[in-house]
Amino acid sequence: MPGDWIEDSSWPDVAERIASGWPVLVPVGAAAKEHGLHLPMNTDWLIARALAGRVAAALPVLVAPVVGHGHYPAFVRYPGSQSLQAATMIALMVDLLDRFIAQGATRLAILNTGVSTEAPIALAARAIWEKHGVRVGSAYLRELGSAAASLIKNPGGGHGDERETSLMLAIAPERVRLDRIAATPPAHPPASIFRVPIELAPATDPEGYLGDPR
Numbered sequence: 001m002p003g004d005w006i007e008d009s010s011w012p013d014v015a016e017r018i019a020s021g022w023p024v025l026v027p028v029g030a031a032a033k034e035h036g037l038h039l040p041m042n043t044d045w046l047i048a049r050a051l052a053g054r055v056a057a058a059l060p061v062l063v064a065p066v067v068g069h070g071h072y073p074a075f076v077r078y079p080g081s082q083s084l085q086a087a088t089m090i091a092l093m094v095d096l097l098d099r100f101i102a103q104g105a106t107r108l109a110i111l112n113t114g115v116s117t118e119a120p121i122a123l124a125a126r127a128i129w130e131k132h133g134v135r136v137g138s139a140y141l142r143e144l145g146s147a148a149a150s151l152i153k154n155p156g157g158g159h160g161d162e163r164e165t166s167l168m169l170a171i172a173p174e175r176v177r178l179d180r181i182a183a184t185p186p187a188h189p190p191a192s193i194f195r196v197p198i199e200l201a202p203a204t205d206p207e208g209y210l211g212d213p214r
Contacts, residue, residue, distance in 0.1 A: 003056035005063045017062055023101050023107035025061045027052040031068030034078035036160035036209035037180040040078055044113040050171045054113055070117040077201040086120050093124035101132050109137040157211010165213040182207050
């Protein structure tokens with residue numbers, strides 16, 4: 001049985017499905033975050049919606065509206081990019097999950113397409129567990145699709161790179177401007193076991209991506 005988007009349903013239908021034990025899936029993807037010269041700023045939002053839609057096509061789940069704002073501090077110097085403070089995002093996610101639980105949902109999961117959002121989401125899930133005893137599962141885009149890893153020619157990066165560009169070419173090819181991809185991508189520090197804060201800026205990273213989108 002396929003699932004449904006909450007935004008496309010009437011409230012009695014939502015109530016019936018929650019009462020029937022349908023899980024609630026909360027997608028998270030930035031609606032306004034730079035993704036280089038060749039991808040739209042709502043790339044994460046489009047990916048989150050597409051992935052959640054695939055889940056709903058296969059399983060009886062209620063999909064919440066995509067959370068389009070989150071903690072994305074590395075990109076705020078690019079005009080139009082939006083970011084919440086980490087504490088604000090934690091509070092936002094707790095409020096959303098709180099409300100679903102108050103409405104009777106006991107099976108909840110988050111589908112996250114960001115990286116800097118991973119820590120706030122984990123803390124929100126911990127807060128929900130401590131408050132309600134409800135375990136909220138979180139799936140992160142970086143950990144999904146491992147079976148396709150061998151197809152990636154340029155594994156380094158992580159933002160506006162080959163992976164995201166390939167996803168967008170599959171989801172919304174008309175939104176990808178391949179003609180804007182630089183012939184030589186900017187150099188960035190090599191991958192390391194250490195995770196350190198990053199910040200991109202138009203003055204030093206005019207393309208605005210990490211990795212090689214080609």
